[in-house]
Amino acid sequence: xxxxxxxxxxTRSRGIPEAxxxxxxxxLRALTALxxxxxxxxxxxxxxxxxxxxxxxxxxDFSYLGSYGTRGVGYDVEYLVYQISRELGLTxxxxxxxxxxxxxxxxxxxxxxxxxxxFRVAALIDADPEMAGKQVAGIAVQHSDGLEKIIDESGVSIxxxxxxxxxxxxxxxxxxAAGVTSILNFAPTVLSVPDGVDVRKVDxxxxxxxxxxxxxxxxxxxxEAQAGAAAVAQAAQEDNGKGPDGDVPAVMPA
Amino acid sequence: xxxxxxxxxxTRSRGIPEAxxxxxxxxLRALTALxxxxxxxxxxxxxxxxxxxxxxxxxxDFSYLGSYGTRGVGYDVEYLVYQISRELGLTxxxxxxxxxxxxxxxxxxxxxxxxxxxFRVAALIDADPEMAGKQVAGIAVQHSDGLEKIIDESGVSIxxxxxxxxxxxxxxxxxxAAGVTSILNFAPTVLSVPDGVDVRKVDxxxxxxxxxxxxxxxxxxxxEAQAGAAAVAQAAQEDNGKGPDGDVPAVMPA
DNA sequence: CCATCTTTGTGCACGCGTTCACAAAGACAT
DNA sequence: ATGTCTTTGTGAACGCGTGCACAAAGATGG
Numbered sequence: 299x300x301x302x303x304x305x306x307x308x309t310r311s312r313g314i315p316e317a318x319x320x321x322x323x324x325x326l327r328a329l330t331a332l333x334x335x336x337x338x339x340x341x342x343x344x345x346x347x348x349x350x351x352x353x354x355x356x357x358x359d360f361s362y363l364g365s366y367g368t369r370g371v372g373y374d375v376e377y378l379v380y381q382i383s384r385e386l387g388l389t390x391x392x393x394x395x396x397x398x399x400x401x402x403x404x405x406x407x408x409x410x411x412x413x414x415x416x417f418r419v420a421a422l423i424d425a426d427p428e429m430a431g432k433q434v435a436g437i438a439v440q441h442s443d444g445l446e447k448i449i450d451e452s453g454v455s456i457x458x459x460x461x462x463x464x465x466x467x468x469x470x471x472x473x474x475a476a477g478v479t480s481i482l483n484f485a486p487t488v489l490s491v492p493d494g495v496d497v498r499k500v501d502x503x504x505x506x507x508x509x510x511x512x513x514x515x516x517x518x519x520x521x522e523a524q525a526g527a528a529a530v531a532q533a534a535q536e537d538n539g540k541g542p543d544g545d546v547p548a549v550m551p552a
Numbered sequence: 553x554x555x556x557x558x559x560x561x562x563t564r565s566r567g568i569p570e571a572x573x574x575x576x577x578x579x580l581r582a583l584t585a586l587x588x589x590x591x592x593x594x595x596x597x598x599x600x601x602x603x604x605x606x607x608x609x610x611x612x613d614f615s616y617l618g619s620y621g622t623r624g625v626g627y628d629v630e631y632l633v634y635q636i637s638r639e640l641g642l643t644x645x646x647x648x649x650x651x652x653x654x655x656x657x658x659x660x661x662x663x664x665x666x667x668x669x670x671f672r673v674a675a676l677i678d679a680d681p682e683m684a685g686k687q688v689a690g691i692a693v694q695h696s697d698g699l700e701k702i703i704d705e706s707g708v709s710i711x712x713x714x715x716x717x718x719x720x721x722x723x724x725x726x727x728x729a730a731g732v733t734s735i736l737n738f739a740p741t742v743l744s745v746p747d748g749v750d751v752r753k754v755d756x757x758x759x760x761x762x763x764x765x766x767x768x769x770x771x772x773x774x775x776e777a778q779a780g781a782a783a784v785a786q787a788a789q790e791d792n793g794k795g796p797d798g799d800v801p802a803v804m805p806a
Numbered sequence: 807c808c809a810t811c812t813t814t815g816t817g818c819a820c821g822c823g824t825t826c827a828c829a830a831a832g833a834c835a836t
Numbered sequence: 837a838t839g840t841c842t843t844t845g846t847g848a849a850c851g852c853g854t855g856c857a858c859a860a861a862g863a864t865g866g
Contacts, residue, residue, distance in 0.1 A: 313769070317823060323761040327740065341843065350742040354825055361845055369831045369844040386761050387768030394760070401662045405655035411740055411757040416764065455767055456760070479770060480763040482756075486581065486665055488604035496766045498759050502736075503665040505752050506648070506710070507577040507640050509734040510670065512750045513709055514641030515567070516733060571853060595813065608816095608855055615815055623814040623861045807866100814861075824851085831844075836837100 314385070318359040324349045325356065326382045332375050341372035383416075393420035393454045395478075397469050398461030399429055399439050402484055406460060407435035420452040425465070442469075449476040456480045463487040470497075568639070572613045578603045579610065580636045586629050595626035637670075647674035647708045649732075651723050652715030653683055653693050656738055660714060661689035674706040679719070696723075703730040710734045717741040724751075 328348040332340055342360075346353035360366060360373070366381055367373045383389055394412075396403050399422050406412070407422055422439045424430070430441040440448060448454070457478040461469050466485035473481060474495055483489055483499040491497055582602040586594055596614075600607035614620060614627070620635055621627045637643055648666075650657050653676050660666070661676055676693045678684070684695040694702060702708070711732040715723050720739035727735060728749055737743055737753040745751055 315823075319765050320758070320762055322765070323755075323758040324742070326761075327757075328742075342845095343843085348742070350744070352825070354827090355823090357843090357845065358824085365845070367844050368833085370833045370842045372843070385765070387764040388761065390768075392760075392764050392767070401659035402656075405659040406756065408655045409756060412760075415757060415761065417760050455771075456763055480767045482759050482763060488578070488582075488602070490604070494770065496763055498763060500754055500756070500759060501577075502660065502663060502754070503581075503669060504574070504577040505736050505754060506646075506666075506671050507580075507642065507669065508574055509710055509736060509750055509752060510641040510646050511573050511576070511639070513646070513734045514644075516748065569853075596815095597813085606855065608857090609853090611813090611815060612854085619815075621814050622863085624812045624863045626813070810863100810865085812861105812863080814859105816859090817857095819856085820854085822851105822853085824849105826847105826849085828847090829845095831842105833840100833842080835840085 314362045318362055319386075321349070321351065321355075321359055322382050322386055324351070325359070326379065326386070326388075329375055329379045329382070333379055337375055339368075339372045339374055342367070345373065388416040390416065392417050392456055393452050394418065394456045394458060395421045395423060395449060395452070395454050395473075396458045396460060397423045397442065397445070397473070398459060398485075399424040399434055400460065400462075403458075403460035404434050406458060406484075407437065417456075420454050421448045423448065425461075445472055446476040449473070449478060454478060456482070458482045458484070459489075460484045568616045572616055573640075575603070575605065575609075575613055576636050576640055578605070579613070580633065580640070580642075583629055583633045583636070587633055591629055593622075593626045593628055596621070599627065642670040644670065646671050646710055647706050648672065648710045648712060649675045649677060649703060649706070649708050649727075650712045650714060651677045651696065651699070651727070652713060652739075653678040653688055654714065654716075657712075657714035658688050660712060661691065671710075674708050675702045677702065679715075699726055700730040703727070703732060708732060710736070712736045712738070713743075714738045 325345065328345055329340070331348070332345075342353045342357045346356040349356065357367075360378075363381055363385055366378055380389075394417050396406055396419060399407070403422070403424070407419055412419060419435070419437060422434055422437050423442050423445055424439050425442045427441060429439045432439050449457075455478055457470075457473040457480070459466050459469055459473075459481060463485045466483065466487045467489060470481060470483070470489045470491065474491055479494060480496045481489065481491065481498070483497055484501075486501055486503055489497050489499075579599065582599055583594070585602070586599075596607045596611045600610040603610065611621075614632075617635055617639055620632055634643075648671050650660055650673060653661070657676070657678070661673055666673060673689070673691060676688055676691050677696050677699055678693050679696045681695060683693045686693050703711075709732055711724075711727040711734070713720050713723055713727075713735060717739045720737065720741040721743055724735060724737070724743045724745065728745055733748060734750045735743065735745065735752070737751055738755075740755055740757055743751050743753075
């Protein structure tokens with residue numbers, strides 16, 4: 299998972315569990331695909347398979363929304379699409395600003411999945427005067443001097459930060475001060491925001507490092523399984539008292 | 553969090569908890585910053601603040617790696633940088649292929665944070681013959697016909713998929729068949745892979761939808777607090793039998 | 807060498823999330 | 837109307853992750 303919410307009281311106040319909310323978009327995507335194929339109903343088993351989750355989990359997730367299924371039959375696809383859309387707030391339009399129109403910002407602006415579901419790029423903002431006025435994805439880039447004005451006039455409440463890490467916090471502060479209450483952060487920085495503001499982060503570097511960890515573990519286990527205890531004996535000088543943990547021996551210089 | 557691991561036995565076989573692994577890159581980033589400022593030692597409290605986590609959590613996380621701190625003093629920054637790097641497998645070089653050189657693929661190829669930490673873009677692959685030979689981020693794009701050969705020759709074990717969703721599974725299958733065992737998927741699709749292959753996904757659309765949910769909830773609570781039960785009574789025609797749930801009233805046309 | 811002070815490492819309890827397993831509910835055929 | 841069959845909705849148990857709170861460990865000063 300390339301993201302992780304930043305603090306927050308955790309428990310949804312007598313509402314839908316956070317883990318469930320995170321899966322609703324997944325269900326919605328699968329249901330939309332079924333809808334386009336004009337499939338009228340779907341069972342929890344089928345839908346769960348399409349979304350890549352356990353069917354019991356899916357049923358429990360839906361149970362938080364209400365009893366929208368019919369026993370013996372399944373769920374009405376169209377109805378469920380609507381209910382989930384409504385629950386996620388996708389029946390309304392969400393204007394979004396993207397701050398930092400570099401490679402990534404431009405890629406996001408061009409991203410089709412953006413507009414497809416209730417989200418609309420209201421403005422592109424960059425600090426570079428050279429960028430101002432340039433068209434990206436059919437939208438003129440505006441200079442960050444007018445950030446507050448733009449947000450106020452467009453009624454934007456969701457901001458996407460794709461700036462270099464050095465200025466991310468500063469941009470974040472200005473967004474929040476201007477009224478933005480949800481931020482999607484692509485900059486590799488820990489943002490601090492006041493209560494009431496949601497931050498989600500997408501960090502490519504972290505994702506790769508997590509993969510590398512598992513990759514190394516897999517390689518280690520494989521080598522261990524093949525070479526047997528031979529290499530282990532050879533590297534037995536190190537002893538960190540943690541017992542025979544199947545990890546790579548520590549070859550710390552000092 | 554913009555990501556989510558795709559199935560997997562869950563419990564790390566007598567190793568480091570998954571939640572801890574996901575935080576190690578965060579600690580590493582904070583520690584690297586301290587290292588560059590030549591800070592010799594850091595307390596769990598300070599480091600936790602920099603990484604945006606609870607100090608008790610940080611100490612527990614580190615305890616899984618071993619006893620690398622000194623009571624009364626804190627942690628040696630350089631030593632910890634090395635230990636975490638080693639644990640994450642960043643002391644070795646990880647060649648990575650990016651498949652699908654559209655806007656996003658190009659942005660990733662240009663992303664500096666890529667090379668900074670053990671990861672190296674070994675190849676850029678695209679299915680469009682027009683793209684073949686073009687330079688992106690100083691690397692020549694290669695046609696996907698040679699995917700298997702490229703992966704084999706470069707010893708790549710990590711693949712990044714930035715293709716359109718329609719071909720993502722197909723690309724994934726070829727990557728896996730060619731020997732890739734870790735995949736970072738940016739395409740909005742559920743990938744199915746054999747056991748032993750790790751998939752992490754980054755899904756912009758899902759992140760935005762989660763933000764929209766919270767945004768709607770915030771707006772709803774605010775309106776509720778201000779308008780009281782007035783608006784609720786007006787929209788009371790809908791009744792989903794779930795009782796007086798404190799959510800936004802559904803104003804469904806039909 | 808002893809006292810004090812700081813900071814780590816962790817035992818413990820709690821809460822969220824997942825999964826199992828099954829009763830309840832409805833469709834459908836006879 | 838009754839029985840059978842399918843599928844939902846959920847009670848209950850379990851496991852992971854989090855955070856508190858404190859004892860152990862070491863530094864530091866006298």
